[in-house]
Amino acid sequence: GAVVSQHPSRVICKSGTSVKIECRSLDFQATTMFWYRQFPKQSLMLMATSNEGSKATYEQGVEKDKFLINHASLTLSTLTVTSAHPEDSSFYICSAEWKAGEKLFFGSGTQLSVL
Amino acid sequence: GENVEQHPSTLSVQEGDSAVIKCTYSDSASNYFPWYKQELGKGPQLIIDIRSNVGEKKDQRIAVTLNKTAKHFSLHITETQPEDSAVYFCAASIGAGNMLTFGGGTRLMVKP
Numbered sequence: 001g002a003v004v005s006q007h008p009s010r011v012i013c014k015s016g017t018s019v020k021i022e023c024r025s026l027d028f029q030a031t032t033m034f035w036y037r038q039f040p041k042q043s044l045m046l047m048a049t050s051n052e053g054s055k056a057t058y059e060q061g062v063e064k065d066k067f068l069i070n071h072a073s074l075t076l077s078t079l080t081v082t083s084a085h086p087e088d089s090s091f092y093i094c095s096a097e098w099k100a101g102e103k104l105f106f107g108s109g110t111q112l113s114v115l
Numbered sequence: 116g117e118n119v120e121q122h123p124s125t126l127s128v129q130e131g132d133s134a135v136i137k138c139t140y141s142d143s144a145s146n147y148f149p150w151y152k153q154e155l156g157k158g159p160q161l162i163i164d165i166r167s168n169v170g171e172k173k174d175q176r177i178a179v180t181l182n183k184t185a186k187h188f189s190l191h192i193t194e195t196q197p198e199d200s201a202v203y204f205c206a207a208s209i210g211a212g213n214m215l216t217f218g219g220g221t222r223l224m225v226k227p
Contacts, residue, residue: 006158034214043204043217044159093158095215103149104215106158 002028002098006107013084014115021079021110023094029074030096034104035067038091050077084114117142119207121218129226134195136221138205139187145207148181148188149215153202162203163190195225 003026013019023033031052036044048069049057056069066088068080077096081088091111095104118141128134140148146167151159165172165179165188172179176195181188192199202222206215 004158041220043219044215046214046216049214103161103164105161106151109156109158111156 002026002096002105004030004094004096004105004107006094006110008110009108010111010113012113012115015085016083018080018082019084019112021081021092021094021112023077023079023096023107025075025096025105028096028098030077030098031074032097033071033077034095035069035077035079036093036095038093038109040091044093047079081112084112086114088112089114117145117207117209117216119205119216119218121205121221123221124219125222125224127224127226128195130195130197132195134190134192134199134223134225136190136203136205136223137187138189138207138218139185140207140216141186142207142209143183143186144209147208147210147213148179149206150177150179150190151204151206153204153220159204192223195223197225197227199223200225 005024007022033050035047037047038044047062050069050071052071058064071077093109095106121138149164152162153159163177163179165181176193178191202220204220205218208215
């Protein structure tokens with residue numbers, strides 16, 4: 001299957017700092033990528049849909065100024081958690097559309113811990 | 116919007132037994148139903164998927180069935196092995212490449 005690489009896998013930061021998470025499609029071009037958030041023992045909740053070359057579409061309740069998404073190329077989308085606080089601590093996962101109308105593949109996730 | 120419910124939340128089986136996980140969805144427009152396996156600290160891994168024009172699909176020990184009329188679909192794992200232990204998520208979407216709505220997950224434990 002297609003490979004989606006996510007980096008870093010784990011990050012610890014101080015409250016008030018910003019953290020950038022990268023999501024790359026390694027062997028295919030992804031026009032659309034999705035960002036999810038997952039709390040312990042819970043399901044994945046969609047945060048935003050990222051389209052190459054345009055602004056991301058955020059789900060209701062997700063602060064777009066706090067979770068900045070950039071999809072500058074067909075193989076890279078980034079999520080920046082700005083001014084992180086302890087409540088932002090979570091597992092963040094990206095996914096990429098392999099081909100238009102085809103299945104999604106997920107990255108390995110990023111565990112963010114804000115102290 | 117779409118709502119996906121998944122049962123059971125936990126499932127414990129003996130090695131070699133079968134495991135069945137069931138999901139229901141609310142939006143009749145949904146036409147793509149993937150299943151993911153997630154191990155601790157990792158992202159979800161697609162294990163099998165089914166589209167609404169098919170009632171059943173099988174891949175070795177894994178099978179998925181879909182009942183469009185009742186709006187439910189199920190994952191069947193036969194001859195379970197300890198390495199099948201993980202959290203399994205069902206999902207639904209309108210179109211395969213579109214945003215997925217996930218079920219709540221099932222923690223499967225296979226006892227040796």
